[in-house]
Amino acid sequence: MLEQYPSKLLERAVDEMAKLPGVGRKTALRLVLHLLKRDTPEVLALTQALATLRQEVRYCKCCHSISDTELCQICASPSRDRTLLCVVENLQGVMAIEATGQFHGLYHVLGGIISPMDGIGPGDIEVESLVERVAAGGIGEVIFALSPTMEGDTTNFYISRRLRPYEVKLTTLARGVSVGDDLEYTDEVTLGRSLLGRVPLA
Amino acid sequence: MLEQYPSKLLERAVDEMAKLPGVGRKTALRLVLHLLKRDTPEVLALTQALATLRQEVRYCKCCHSISDTELCQICASPSRDRTLLCVVENLQGVMAIEATGQFHGLYHVLGGIISPMDGIGPGDIEVESLVERVAAGGIGEVIFALSPTMEGDTTNFYISRRLRPYEVKLTTLARGVSVGDDLEYTDEVTLGRSLLGRVPLA
Numbered sequence: 001m002l003e004q005y006p007s008k009l010l011e012r013a014v015d016e017m018a019k020l021p022g023v024g025r026k027t028a029l030r031l032v033l034h035l036l037k038r039d040t041p042e043v044l045a046l047t048q049a050l051a052t053l054r055q056e057v058r059y060c061k062c063c064h065s066i067s068d069t070e071l072c073q074i075c076a077s078p079s080r081d082r083t084l085l086c087v088v089e090n091l092q093g094v095m096a097i098e099a100t101g102q103f104h105g106l107y108h109v110l111g112g113i114i115s116p117m118d119g120i121g122p123g124d125i126e127v128e129s130l131v132e133r134v135a136a137g138g139i140g141e142v143i144f145a146l147s148p149t150m151e152g153d154t155t156n157f158y159i160s161r162r163l164r165p166y167e168v169k170l171t172t173l174a175r176g177v178s179v180g181d182d183l184e185y186t187d188e189v190t191l192g193r194s195l196l197g198r199v200p201l202a
Numbered sequence: 203m204l205e206q207y208p209s210k211l212l213e214r215a216v217d218e219m220a221k222l223p224g225v226g227r228k229t230a231l232r233l234v235l236h237l238l239k240r241d242t243p244e245v246l247a248l249t250q251a252l253a254t255l256r257q258e259v260r261y262c263k264c265c266h267s268i269s270d271t272e273l274c275q276i277c278a279s280p281s282r283d284r285t286l287l288c289v290v291e292n293l294q295g296v297m298a299i300e301a302t303g304q305f306h307g308l309y310h311v312l313g314g315i316i317s318p319m320d321g322i323g324p325g326d327i328e329v330e331s332l333v334e335r336v337a338a339g340g341i342g343e344v345i346f347a348l349s350p351t352m353e354g355d356t357t358n359f360y361i362s363r364r365l366r367p368y369e370v371k372l373t374t375l376a377r378g379v380s381v382g383d384d385l386e387y388t389d390e391v392t393l394g395r396s397l398l399g400r401v402p403l404a
Contacts, residue, residue, distance in 0.1 A: 033293060
């Protein structure tokens, strides 16, 4: 049996590739061998895009989302409602909310979520800058749009306590049965919460 | 709705990442944002490992497997049986056969498989060098260990015709019911072939 890969260069590439989340050693080998079949300039386009992004990435000084400019296009837009602030965990959160077309306020990207199990505390995410934005005034409502998980709830709870001294409305995304879901397959926690949070028929 | 990613650097990285096989744009974004959370030296370790491999990769001059040396460790080993040659599609084939511990001969890595649908003909893979190795003499048996697919069968057929002029035994991996498989769930083609290829009870 081969005790290792037949090449140190290959082994190093597979080792590094396998550090990506959700990529095991078999997948890493498959991806690396795929790259070997592509032309060198194509592979360098990938590696340079990743290296350049990591080295030159900038974050919006206001909402902390990834941006090529000092202020991101959303924060800089004159047509957004500056009294509404939506708190999200990361860029995917911004993109998911933007895709609904239902929100026209500004964002605040925490860059993570409080998770004592992973050693991530309030100091590791953009909480202070959020408190400063709210303290500066002008914001009427802060909408929490974090994942409906234990960590999301912990983060909601911590931040809402920090924001309580300020005159600002705090809300969170409605939790309930998904549109189009079959009740039979809805988990009991979600169903129980939608029952408790029932709304009048429109 | 955001019409594009908030940063050109990010968009370029996601575009390049999404070219990897089995990686869609959502996965690409997740992987790229994961890399942004890692330290710059760690990301450069990945990109440099990939770039170095692509630029400096070498292939064994005998079996065409990936190797850091002119002759790979298997071809260079004095303990391997030089009369047995196993033909595989790629490095994964070598690793799979080596993992069985049942083969002690040499390999020939085709670097692909004949696939007219994908425009891959005999000239695109290492067929000529295989014919040369066999023509040089000393090889008693060539074992075809390609995938049991239409393309694998086509490749077996083409190469076996090219090798017919030489005095060499041509064999292929046995096809049949997998060890531990339930007959009820074995597909009918495999079951039909194992019936036709039935062997005397030992």
